[in-house]
Amino acid sequence: MAEKFDFIAIGSGTAAQVAVHRMADEGKRCAVIDYRSYGGTCALRGCDPKKMMVSGEEALAAFKRMEGNGINGSASIDWNELQAFKRSFTNPVPEKQQARYERKGVATFHGRARFAGPDRIKVEGNDLRFSHALIATGATPRPLGIKGEELLTHSDAFLELDTLPDQIVFVGGGYIAAEFAHLAARAGAKVTILQRGRLLKAFDPDIVEWLMSSFDDLGIEIVDAEVSGVTDNGAGLTVHAGDRTIKTELAVHAAGRVPAIGELDLEAGEVARGKSGLLLTPQLRSQSNDKVFAAGDAAANGPPLTPVSSHDAKVVVENILEDSGRKPNYRGVPSVLFTEPPAARVGALEREAREAGLDFEVNAGSHPSWFSARRLNEEIYGHKVLIEKGSDRILGAHLVGPDADELINIFSLAIRHGLTANDIQSTMFAYPTAASDAGYMVG
Numbered sequence: 001m002a003e004k005f006d007f008i009a010i011g012s013g014t015a016a017q018v019a020v021h022r023m024a025d026e027g028k029r030c031a032v033i034d035y036r037s038y039g040g041t042c043a044l045r046g047c048d049p050k051k052m053m054v055s056g057e058e059a060l061a062a063f064k065r066m067e068g069n070g071i072n073g074s075a076s077i078d079w080n081e082l083q084a085f086k087r088s089f090t091n092p093v094p095e096k097q098q099a100r101y102e103r104k105g106v107a108t109f110h111g112r113a114r115f116a117g118p119d120r121i122k123v124e125g126n127d128l129r130f131s132h133a134l135i136a137t138g139a140t141p142r143p144l145g146i147k148g149e150e151l152l153t154h155s156d157a158f159l160e161l162d163t164l165p166d167q168i169v170f171v172g173g174g175y176i177a178a179e180f181a182h183l184a185a186r187a188g189a190k191v192t193i194l195q196r197g198r199l200l201k202a203f204d205p206d207i208v209e210w211l212m213s214s215f216d217d218l219g220i221e222i223v224d225a226e227v228s229g230v231t232d233n234g235a236g237l238t239v240h241a242g243d244r245t246i247k248t249e250l251a252v253h254a255a256g257r258v259p260a261i262g263e264l265d266l267e268a269g270e271v272a273r274g275k276s277g278l279l280l281t282p283q284l285r286s287q288s289n290d291k292v293f294a295a296g297d298a299a300a301n302g303p304p305l306t307p308v309s310s311h312d313a314k315v316v317v318e319n320i321l322e323d324s325g326r327k328p329n330y331r332g333v334p335s336v337l338f339t340e341p342p343a344a345r346v347g348a349l350e351r352e353a354r355e356a357g358l359d360f361e362v363n364a365g366s367h368p369s370w371f372s373a374r375r376l377n378e379e380i381y382g383h384k385v386l387i388e389k390g391s392d393r394i395l396g397a398h399l400v401g402p403d404a405d406e407l408i409n410i411f412s413l414a415i416r417h418g419l420t421a422n423d424i425q426s427t428m429f430a431y432p433t434a435a436s437d438a439g440y441m442v443g
């Protein structure tokens with residue numbers, strides 16, 4: 001006999017959590033399913049653990065910048081201790097989440113869920129029926145179709161390493177490679193990034209160029225090549241890329257992620273999919289099964305970032321409860337690269353704005369002499385802001401340097417709510433803070 005629920009979420013990451021708690025708060029009978037510990041990528045294997053470890057990196061970088069300027073002695077990263085610091089945050093997460101579900105009367109299941117019919121899910125011998133279901137299964141490393149790809153370590157395992165290897169190769173040169181390369185190199189590893197084409201393609205090329213000296217200072221080697229295979233000779237790995245062969249202790253997959261929807265038996269659930277993912281309506285509902293929705297990385301409707309997963313989940317809940325026809329709005333979603341110093345972007349890239357035929361001014365420059373950089377003895381500090389002619393609205397903002405990760409939120413607010421360059425210039429921000437530079441970046 002199948003157990004009946006108003007709402008079942010497959011996954012327990014940000015998208016599932018937000019949706020399940022909102023549905024439970026409305027008195028709906030809910031279930032949540034995950035085959036791993038509750039918490040999802042951001043809290044357990046992504047943003048949060050990474051940022052806990054980046055805290056160590058920030059402290060060491062600050063020490064190095066100020067060395068000989070009133071700060072002396074020695075400092076280094078103890079990888080094992082930094083791991084323990086990270087685990088002091090991540091270890092309690094699953095239990096806390098389980099307790100929160102139980103307090104709200106949400107049924108919790110552990111195991112791999114798969115559809116067994118258009119309103120049925122099977123998990124570990126349990127047969128569940130639903131009025132509505134949410135596919136919130138996140139993303140998984142993109143299959144590369146290269147020889148020896150099973151020898152690549154994934155980001156989850158990298159963040160769990162008890163010992164940092166002496167040599168590390170990253171396959172791909174996007175977010176994961178850049179962030180982990182900075183962390184590993186600062187902790188003492190010899191790091192190589194193998195990237196096909198330009199590094200950090202999602203970011204403005206000038207911002208990336210200004211950031212490059214930090215990679216050089218850390219001795220990170222960047223090779224423009226396509227990785228074609230990995231072999232293991234027993235004593236270590238060899239990564240093959242173009243005409244290069246690079247010997248290494250560890251090779252990390254940093255070559256993109258795709259929706260984790262391959263094991264859900266979508267056909268049994270009458271949930272249609274195309275080549276690149278689920279076929280959804282603009283309201284995030286399955287085009288073929290109106291009881292099923294998707295959100296976050298699994299939906300791949302917006303950028304694969306945590307705030308997007310949360311936003312999607314709210315849209316889905318509103319569409320289930322009120323049938324409101326609401327569509328997600330990704331305007332002004334910021335994205336931060338947590339290197340040291342960080343880089344950040346929001347809105348249009350200059351190339352995208354030109355391709356869209358927009359009429360705009362570009363305010364850009366590298367300004368290590370500005371006080372925000374000088375006081376930290378940091379050489380990297382640059383911005384590029386796109387301002388629409390006529391309306392004076394901010395179309396895009398691209399930053400690199402100390403506090404870029406916080407300052408970007410001011411531009412995010414401006415873009416999302418249609419604020420103008422003059423609105424930013426006429427706001428009195430506390431001085432001296434990073435935000436007090438925003439007015440100079442648009443004028």
Ligand SMILES: Cc1cc2nc3c(=O)[nH]c(=O)nc-3n(C[C@H](O)[C@H](O)[C@H](O)COP(=O)(O)OP(=O)(O)OC[C@H]3O[C@@H](n4cnc5c(N)ncnc54)[C@H](O)[C@@H]3O)c2cc1C
Nearest residue numbers: 011013014015040041042046113137138296297304305306
């Ligand atoms: C290393 C790394 C760092 C990142 N850093 C940032 C950052 O700094 N900022 C940011 O905004 N974003 C970051 N991201 C992206 C962010 O983590 C994701 O966009 C976000 O966590 C996606 O949330 P979600 O709810 O869609 O899926 P997830 O949190 O991935 O949750 C999906 C869950 O579904 C479960 N699952 C999958 N299939 C099944 C099944 N068949 N049955 C049961 N359970 C299943 C999985 O075990 C998983 O727990 C990072 C990602 C990575 C990998």
Ligand SMILES: NC(=O)c1ccc[n+]([C@@H]2O[C@H](COP(=O)([O-])OP(=O)(O)OC[C@H]3O[C@@H](n4cnc5c(N)ncnc54)[C@H](O)[C@@H]3O)[C@@H](O)[C@H]2O)c1
Nearest residue numbers: 172173174175176177195196226227254255256257304336
């Ligand atoms: N700070 C953050 O917000 C953050 C941090 C980490 C991850 N993430 C999310 O996770 C996703 C995945 O991150 P990622 O770094 O794996 O992907 P990515 O899409 O950022 O970069 C992957 C890169 O790998 C390259 N590549 C692919 N195959 C290759 C090959 N065979 N040889 C050489 N290069 C190859 C691609 O050209 C691309 O530039 C991102 O899209 C991002 O949204 C976000």
